[in-house]
Amino acid sequence: MIRFYIALWAAKLFQVFYNLKGFPKTDRxxxxxxxxxxxxxxxxxxxxxxxTVTGTDGKTTSSTxxxxxxxxxxxxxxxxxxxxxMMAGYAVxxxxxVNIFNHSRIDASILEADELSLDTYMPRIKPDYIFVTNxxxxxxxxxxxxxxxxxxxxxxxxxxxxxxxxxxxASDPISCELNRDGRNVYFAMGDTKTDPFPxxxxxxxxxxxxxxxxxxxxxxxxxIGKFHCESCGFRNPEADVYADAVDLKNxxxxxxxxxxxxxxxxxxxxxxxxxxxxxxxxxGYRDDTIAEFLGGQRVTNIRExxxxxxxxxxxxxxxxSQNVSAASVVFEYMAKEPSDKDVVLLMDEVQxxxxxxxxxxxxxxxxxxxxxxxxIRKIIVGGxxxxxxxxxxxLAGIPREKIAAVEDEADIPxxxxxxxxxxxxxxxxxxxxxxxxxMRDAIVxxxxxxx
Amino acid sequence: MKNVEFIFPEYTNIYGESxxxxxxxxxxxxxxxxxxxxxxVPLFARGEADMVYMGCMTEEKQEKAIELLIxxxxxxxxxxxxxxxxxxxxxxxxxxxxxxxxxxxxxDEKIHIRGLSIFDYKSVRHMKDMRHNSQYIGNFxxxxxxxxxxxxxxxxxxxxxxxxxxxxxxGMNPDTKRxxxxxxxxxATYSLGPCFIMNPHFLKYILRLLxxxxxxxxEKEAMEAYEYRLNELRRTL
Numbered sequence: 001m002i003r004f005y006i007a008l009w010a011a012k013l014f015q016v017f018y019n020l021k022g023f024p025k026t027d028r029x030x031x032x033x034x035x036x037x038x039x040x041x042x043x044x045x046x047x048x049x050x051x052t053v054t055g056t057d058g059k060t061t062s063s064t065x066x067x068x069x070x071x072x073x074x075x076x077x078x079x080x081x082x083x084x085x086m087m088a089g090y091a092v093x094x095x096x097x098v099n100i101f102n103h104s105r106i107d108a109s110i111l112e113a114d115e116l117s118l119d120t121y122m123p124r125i126k127p128d129y130i131f132v133t134n135x136x137x138x139x140x141x142x143x144x145x146x147x148x149x150x151x152x153x154x155x156x157x158x159x160x161x162x163x164x165x166x167x168x169x170a171s172d173p174i175s176c177e178l179n180r181d182g183r184n185v186y187f188a189m190g191d192t193k194t195d196p197f198p199x200x201x202x203x204x205x206x207x208x209x210x211x212x213x214x215x216x217x218x219x220x221x222x223x224i225g226k227f228h229c230e231s232c233g234f235r236n237p238e239a240d241v242y243a244d245a246v247d248l249k250n251x252x253x254x255x256x257x258x259x260x261x262x263x264x265x266x267x268x269x270x271x272x273x274x275x276x277x278x279x280x281x282x283x284g285y286r287d288d289t290i291a292e293f294l295g296g297q298r299v300t301n302i303r304e305x306x307x308x309x310x311x312x313x314x315x316x317x318x319x320x321s322q323n324v325s326a327a328s329v330v331f332e333y334m335a336k337e338p339s340d341k342d343v344v345l346l347m348d349e350v351q352x353x354x355x356x357x358x359x360x361x362x363x364x365x366x367x368x369x370x371x372x373x374x375x376i377r378k379i380i381v382g383g384x385x386x387x388x389x390x391x392x393x394x395l396a397g398i399p400r401e402k403i404a405a406v407e408d409e410a411d412i413p414x415x416x417x418x419x420x421x422x423x424x425x426x427x428x429x430x431x432x433x434x435x436x437x438x439m440r441d442a443i444v445x446x447x448x449x450x451x
Numbered sequence: 452m453k454n455v456e457f458i459f460p461e462y463t464n465i466y467g468e469s470x471x472x473x474x475x476x477x478x479x480x481x482x483x484x485x486x487x488x489x490x491x492v493p494l495f496a497r498g499e500a501d502m503v504y505m506g507c508m509t510e511e512k513q514e515k516a517i518e519l520l521i522x523x524x525x526x527x528x529x530x531x532x533x534x535x536x537x538x539x540x541x542x543x544x545x546x547x548x549x550x551x552x553x554x555x556x557x558x559d560e561k562i563h564i565r566g567l568s569i570f571d572y573k574s575v576r577h578m579k580d581m582r583h584n585s586q587y588i589g590n591f592x593x594x595x596x597x598x599x600x601x602x603x604x605x606x607x608x609x610x611x612x613x614x615x616x617x618x619x620x621x622g623m624n625p626d627t628k629r630x631x632x633x634x635x636x637x638x639a640t641y642s643l644g645p646c647f648i649m650n651p652h653f654l655k656y657i658l659r660l661l662x663x664x665x666x667x668x669x670e671k672e673a674m675e676a677y678e679y680r681l682n683e684l685r686r687t688l
Contacts, residue, residue: 119556137465140601140643141584145465147509148578151556158557201469205461211489211515359584359599361643364467384683387676391648394669395474 007037008044008102011095025082030091041087041124044094047078049108051279052122054115054153055133055175056146057326059085061272061299062133063112065263066279069293073285075107085114087121094125116143119155126160131167131279133272135174136203136222136325140361146174146203154178167279169271170237171224173214174204187278188239189253191218191226192246194267197332201365203325209234220267221329241278246270258287261295268329269299305437309444312422316436319427321347321362328367330427335373341423342416343371344443345381345389346409346436348429360388368396377421378402382409412439413446452483453661456494458505460486462516466601468506468540470645475504477668478658489519496526500535501661507541507643510555510576510603514564517546524567531569531637536660539639540646542604544632545574547639553604554578570632572608572623587620587642588684589630594652597680598630598642606641614640619688636660651677 011033018026033040053063067079078097080089090111097106111127115135122130132153135146143149157166157179166179170188178184196219203223207214212231219225228235245254251262253270255277262270273294280290306315320326327347334343371379371393379402381389390405404415416424424443428436457472476484485500487493494500508516520527531537545551551564553576562576584601596615605624613622614631622630623641631640640646647654651673655665667673 140466142582144582144601144603145509147511148556155557201467202464205464359601359643360648361467361599361601361645364470364645364648384679387672387679391669391672391676394672395477 001043004037004040004043005102007033007040008095008098009100010036011091012100015092015095027080027082027084027088027092030084030088030093030095033091033095034087039124040091041094041121043102044091045098045102045104046094046125047097047104047106047108049283050111050125050127051108051129051131052111052113052118052125052127053131053133054113054118055169056115056136056138056149057320057323057329058133058268058272058275059112061269062131062275063110065272065276065297067110068297069276069280069285069290070108070110072293073289076105077108077110078106079110080112085112086117090121090125115149116152119152119159122156123159127164129165129167129279129282130156130160131275132169132175132178133275134169134172134224137201137323137365138325139322140359141322150174150178157182165282167275167282168237169224169275170239171220171226171271173208173223173227173234173236176237177208184237185241185278185282186237186239187241187274188236188243189220189246189271189274190242190244192220192248192267192270193218194220194248196221197335197367197370199328199367200369201324207232207234220271221332222325224271241274241281243270243274256281256287258291260287260291263294263297264299264304266333305440307440307444309447310418312418312424312447314424314426314440314444316426316428316433316440318430318433319347321429322359324362324365327362328370331367331370334376334425334427335370338375339423340375340377340421341425342378342380342421343376344412344416344424344426344439345379346383346426346428346432346439348383348385363388363392368392368398372396372398376402378404378415378417380404380406380412380415382406382412409439413443416443416446418447453479453481453501453663454494454499455482455484455502455504456500457484457486458493458503459489459508459512459516459519461488462508462512463506463543465509466507466541466643468643468645471506471538471540471647472504474645474647474654474668475657478654478666479663481663482661489515493520493523493526495530495535496523498530500530502536502538502657503530504537505539505543507543510542510578513542513546513551516543517564517567520546520567524569527567528569531634534635536657537637537639538646538657539632539637541641541643542574542602544639544641545604545606547632548572548574548606548608550574551576551604570608570612570634572606572610574604574606576604578603585620586684586688587617587630588681588688589615589617589620591615591633591653592656594650594656595681596653597649597677597684598640598646599644599649600641601643602641614638619684648673649677649680
């Protein structure tokens with residue numbers, strides 16, 4: 001116990017130091033705490049409500065909405081909103097919720113959690129809810145394949161048992177199989193008539209129960225939709241929270257008979273909102289309170305940020321490189337969003353340049369074919385992977401004259417069109433927000449200088 | 452026509468490896484890709500395959516693939532002996548060994564799965580450890596081959612019939628520079644890539660083995676990307 005208190009006080013002291021230095025969002029105090037006291041996560045006092053948000057895509061948006069809502073209702077919360085979604089991040093998150101005597105002083109902790117290490121850390125924290133957005137194809141290098149991620153999350157539920165309730169996406173044939181023997185709240189969406197493009201590589205190719213063929217009545221995007229197996233009868237679980245009318249254009253949807261505003265016009269963000277409605281309904285909040293809150297929410301400007309110059313909107317837009325599902329969904333959005341546009345690909349992971357484990361595999365599961373669309377006038381790509389992107393685009397059928405591939409990213413701005421388009425999208429890997437905004441600003445500057 | 456058998460595409464639907472078949476298909480109108488699904492009698496078992504391809508798969512699917520191929524083990528050996536071209540990538544090579552052992556995510560018990568025992572090596576999974584990721588540069592028959600590996604398991608054995616002599620990076624496990632299996636026209640490697648995209652020279656070699664013209668789509672761009680990558684790996688590995 002003494003060791004725990006030394007860890008807690010040292011971590012709090014370090015946190016004060018980092019706050020004074022102007023770096024409040026660091027997980028280093030948590031790392032220190034866990035080093036001094038390896039069972040720090042077990043020993044630290046938890047608030048009366050702990051919600052873990054995990055899944056391949058949408059966990060940052062969903063956990064941010066959840067945290068914002070609870071705070072809007074006057075609750076004191078802690079939230080690892082700086083992207084540290086593993087041990088040290090959880091330690092800092094929970095440490096902020098206790099005083100120096102390890103007494104909880106907040107109402108709730110929201111833990112955005114990495115899927116792969118979930119079964120290592122969540123049994124120590126014992127959350128009340130684990131809320132799983134979806135399971136899709138993700139980074140090969142870290143996560144392998146969706147079955148592997150499923151196994152880690154399922155293992156977590158089994159270790160936690162009845163005490164933890166799942167909030168589960170019933171429209172996802174992979175994650176809907178989680179915690180089948182436990183307590184779950186299921187959410188699902190009716191036909192959005194989004195008519196998604198077929199993907200070259202499926203997140204789930206066959207029925208997870210019998211290996212039979214999965215038939216879709218409709219899909220929303222990728223493998224998310226209404227499905228059944230023609231061999232064993234596997235189908236979507238019955239939803240407790242069901243969106244039966246979704247109007248993406250006018251940004252609203254009806255869930256269990258109540259109307260809610262959406263935060264953007266994309267179906268994946270509609271799912272993020274739906275998942276939040278499911279979570280908050282489960283917590284007992286009224287539909288009009290939730291709807292009023294959602295009316296004031298937008299996609300965070302970390303994910304989407306735009307400036308306008310001379311009739312062209314320049315947008316930095318998160319796409320997640322090496323995450324096959326997220327990148328493909330964004331490419332599809334580029335094709336379906338009707339404006340005439342140039343697309344800049346800034347999707348190489350920062351670490352790759354100096355790290356000899358960078359992979360091409362994701363390029364050949366990602367639907368570059370979607371970028372072969374008449375409203376996409378040019379695709380500009382730079383960086384050390386430029387020749388690989390170029391080859392992939394050519395194999396995707398994109399005309400050679402639409403591709404500008406340059407080794408030095410500094411040469412990107414001069415290749416961006418300044419007429420004949422209304423938008424320029426800079427698609428970026430989520431670890432590179434600043435780099436993406438700098439590139440977007442360099443493109444605007446180049447246009448202003450009229451070079 | 453040259454029949455290229457794509458074994459269990461629904462099992463080997465990961466890591467972009469299926470693009471090997473797409474790229475190969477585009478190389479020649481003489482190539483016919485024939486998919487063999489679970490429960491089908493494989494083309495090689497009927498003596499109708501000019502080439503057989505099997506890509507990497509999930510751990511659970513490895514077990515199912517072994518179960519489905521065991522009845523055709525003798526025909527597999529026969530096809531290999533007759534010089535049918537095989538390309539086996541990623542962890543699909545493990546099913547051709549004697550066993551797959553190690554741990555799994557959901558249980559503390561050790562697993563032991565009997566392989567097809569066509570070659571004398573075993574593989575060991577480390578599902579609870581960090582995934583191993585690395586790249587390599589190696590030599591096969593005077594060709595410089597590049598590979599990316601991303602795996603939870605390694606193979607152990609003598610590897611007398613290895614495919615690639617690694618000179619930068621690791622082979623079938625961290626203690627060997629021998630990578631893959633090469634017996635007659637049977638080629639197996641842990642490498643992901645997709646292998647043909649990473650190694651256009653090897654794709655041309657396979658096309659020649661098939662008795663076809665060795666032109667490949669976007670050859671100039673494929674070779675430029677290969678050369679750039681080779682230089683980059685020489686600098687960084």
